[in-house]
Amino acid sequence: MKINRFYFFIFLLILITFLISLFFYNEMPSSMATHWNEKGDVNGYSSKIFGLFFMPFTLLGLFVLFLLIPKIDPLKKNILEFKKYYDIFILLFIIFMVVIHLQIILWNLGFKLNPNFLIPISIGILFFYTGFILEKTKRNWFIGIRTPWTLSNDIVWNKTHKLGGALFKISGFFAFIGIFFKNLSYLFVIIPVAISSLIVTVYSYFEFRKLNR
Secondary structure, eight states: OOOOHHHHHHHHHHHHHHHHHHHTGGGSOSEEEEEEOTTSOEEEEEEHHHHHHHHHHHHHHHHHHHHHHHHHOTTHHHHHTTHHHHHHHHHHHHHHHHHHHHHHHHHHHTOOOOHHHHHHHHHHHHHHHHHHHHTTOOSOSSSSOOOTTTTTOHHHHHHHHHHHHHHHHHHHHHHHHGGGSGGGHHHHHHHHHHHHHHHHHHHHHHHHHHHTO
């Protein structure tokens, strides 16, 4: 069986997170800081085992899920049309989660990297690429803006995803701006994407009604 080198690279990246967790196991406190509030102050702790290995096992599970989606979707032929962009999304998402994992480890080692600076940048990149891939998606059951109206009509799907792509890119831009408002950075992440999601949902409904008049 031919090994997909791209997927093998992602698997190695996930494996490295396990190895890093094992390497720093004895350096970690028994109670690890794993959650921060909107001001960037620690407000949640976890056991050492949970703090070090929850993310690697989550990454492994998500990776398997990402690989299964194109195989089990009834419209998998449509996914093949944008699969190269989907694969890049998998890589970016895994890197995003790895960055969070490394930030947790470094914080507990004494390197206080403020998540209110690091996370908005990472999410901004992820949102921007999400906007890009939304513009490339074809109708399917797992990936994209899946409302009853987009799933029912290719025209509604394409129009909604064109709008959604632009809105998610704008959301990514606002996430970047959040680094300049550290105590409010989470609002620059949550509010734009929430508004964008509401807009595309309503838009898909009215586009579907327009076509069926």
